[in-house]
Amino acid sequence: MAGTAAEGEGAAKFQWSPPEIGAGIFTGDLGMLDRERDEYANSLAGYAQARVAAAKASPASLAEARRLVALALHLSSRNRKATVLRYQLSKGVLPEAAPGEYQPDVLARLLFERSVELKKQGGTENLLCARLFTELSAEMDPKNEDAVYASEMQRLDHGSVNWKDLTDVKPVPKGEAKEDGKDGNVPP
Secondary structure, three states, X not given: OXXXXXXXXXHHHOOOOOOEEOOOOOOOXXXXXXXXXXXXXXXXXHXXXXXXXXXXXXXXXXHHHHHHHHHHHHHOOOOHHHHHHHHHHHOOOOOOOOOOOOOXXXXXXXXXXXXXXXXXXXXXXXXXXXXXXXXXXXXXXXXXXXXXXXXXXXXXXXXXXXXXXXXXXXXXXXXXXXXXXXXXXXXX
């Protein structure tokens, strides 16, 4: 079945490789309620959508969106906004510029404050999410000195976050167990 001319034109504008998230890196051990995870996923996807729309799908905005959509889907695998944006970008459709819930500096501050609380809670997943939120907070608002300092200290102590661990997760085939003993096809 042939696509419409509009589909062909949209696909020719830019190429985007959607993130592969597998079963997701966060389980019920993450110190966030499901509702909170979904709200952060919405905010991250909304921020990515606004950045891609404003930059007319520049390579930098698409790379940033890939990381943000991946994190959003790891936080909330069925998040509507992240799922729709992932689909649109994979089809070469430039998303509509929609007003975000938060201004970038406000979202950055919320991410940073949440990262501080996640660090206090401890645990592998909380610390990973805190590192991600801290790095994103500094990138979103380089004027936030607390976030920038924390991000730089974490980079010096632990290195930069390896976003491929979020964007390029290979799904575990059915019946095979991951090293931690959990089946990768169904979140615990």
